[in-house]
Amino acid sequence: MTAELHAITTTVNGTRYSRRVESRLLLSDFIRHELGLTGTRVGCEHGVCGACTILYDGLPARSCLMFAAQANGHEITTVEGLAPERGRLDPLQEAFRAAHGLQCGYCTPGILLTMKAFLAENPSPSEGEVREALSGNLCRCTGYQHIVDAVLLAAARLRGESPA
């Protein structure tokens, strides 16, 4: 079968990209290989690990479980789009740094985007709610404790509180 190409235009981190893509190109591979945005990680490629999580029209989704052709006309945010400007971090990223919420960092982009949407919906989560919201993102380094701490710290800071 000759590869059939689809013309797509998609907005990633506020920038519009027009490309021609093969039907079977996964959105995760499109983001990494076509756009060079390698912050989006590829882990299990069947939706379990959460490393490839992006925001698709504002909601977390597995980019390995979508085809690039589907993204035509849609809006994507990757980890590269979180920070407001070069040299500054998103408050969530700041909290991950402050609370040592990462070790190798491979799972971190997927976790950041998942938690970004979670905190927008639930600004005052309990620890249990944070753990449940993290349940779809596998981290094999940290044991999760510092990730939970980081999310709770970010939530407190975003509420304008300054926890001890």
Next chain:
Amino acid sequence: MKPAPFRYVAAESLESALALKAEHGDDARFLAGGQSLIPAMNFRLAQPAVVLDINPLRELDFVRAAGGGLRIGALTRNRTLERDALVAQRQPLVREAVPHVAHPPIRNRGTLGGNLAHADPASELPALMLALGARLRAQSARGERWIEARDFFRGVFTTALRADELLAEVELPELPPRTGTCFMEVARRRGDYAMMGVAAVVTLGEADRCTHARLAYCNAGATPVSAASAAQALVGSPVGEGQIHDAAAIAQREIDPHGNVHASKAFQRHLAGVLTRRALRTAVDRAKAGG
């Protein structure tokens, strides 16, 4: 990993999608949320020649009141089922069960129709359809037909849908007054497939006598499994601890769990007994509180 090559078509209309499905039959697959189909394609367990993306068909994404019941479009995301006020009010069983379906990023994409058409017997939603007496509307270029949930699930990943049909819509009938429902499952981790799960529906009449009951299980056989004899044993008398224990014992014999590396058949039966008792107690309490 890469799926095998295929032709991708973003549906421009329901009619054109159904025409293409009629043309290609089993060689074509509808793509809804893709949370089951795309993993299968990534592993090359599924190698459709044509993928018909129905995501552009917004008319399949709806939750509507229909009399006292609900009609839900096939493209309705699990996320919507979890948050929709009408679903929570009229079908609290759905609201209670959906958070057990995988994780939020999966529920943001996964759809009701895709889940049911995939017909994984370990999934929660097919069991809910049995417990709630749902009807499913299949649509094709030839017309449409309604299929009762009990006739829809035929085997592992196998449904009554014909090669040219799309599952377009689901109808959940009104719950009678004084009906209590409950969904419970045991999974190894949050979001994992249940080792065993149960959906219980109990309706109470005069003097708290049970007038109707249904019990349906996930991961309890090749399809979602309805324990009709166990449910029937509840009907006709008030539901106390004795009736609940009897019904759970019958259900344990009625289901046919296959066992797996994480849970033996015996353990799955044990879980079914525990969960049935707990879910029935809760459903009865809720029925007494007004449903």
